[in-house]
Amino acid sequence: MSIEYVKHDLYPESILIRNFIGKVDVNDIIDSWEYLNKNKLIDKKIKGVITNLTGCELIMDMESFKTLIAYLKKEDYIKKIKLAVISNIPETIVFPFLGEIQESELKIKPFSTMEAAVDWISKGL
Template sequence: MGKMCPINTAKFRFEFDSSTGILFKYYYGPITIDDLTGSWDYAIENKLIPATVKGFILDYREAYFRLSSTDREEIPRYYKRRLNVFGSRKIAILTLNPKDIVVPILVRRQDSGYHSQPFSTLEAAICWILGEIPGS
């Protein structure tokens, strides 16, 4: 039996905007690799990701990363193992902390089967997912 990690739902929250087709995932406080993968597993198991989802906005403005270099490498591997959920979809990572911007930049370099991009404004992230800005 695999390692069981308790899920702290106080560290994340999901909201689906049916008008845009975007699933928002809000994070709070220190975030580890177990928080990242466990929260996605929670969403998948509890069917919180509609089949009609166009993309994801991961909002880290009230959180910060606690990730090792190995943990950072696990993020794109996780997405690639779940292309049934993330495949051909856009993942916008929203953060204001200059220290944390390196994580989505490194993840983006390993994108395969999905697309990710860091942003500092919610408006730009939404426009990118909806294809309303150049390079989207």
């Protein structure tokens, strides 16, 4: 598993992209959030993070999904930004759909393209 962190070309101060590659589980996702926080990669200017799962195999079930949601909800810096998740695999995209429907305090939204995710985050910039 590896993660590539990239600032968006048009919105480098507002949108951060995480490209996950290989097999990814809930611990990898949480570790990535902790890395972003520890290294101050999410500051007040960041309006959203795009999690690109198109290059990975997500290993997740409902129990690990609940673990991830509990982590996200306890982190104030995460609750302040938009969380776009890109996937084109039904078994993967179901999790951000559940997050969007069940967790109104988190701004999670699933997408199938980078362009749509960027459009959503950039509204209001």
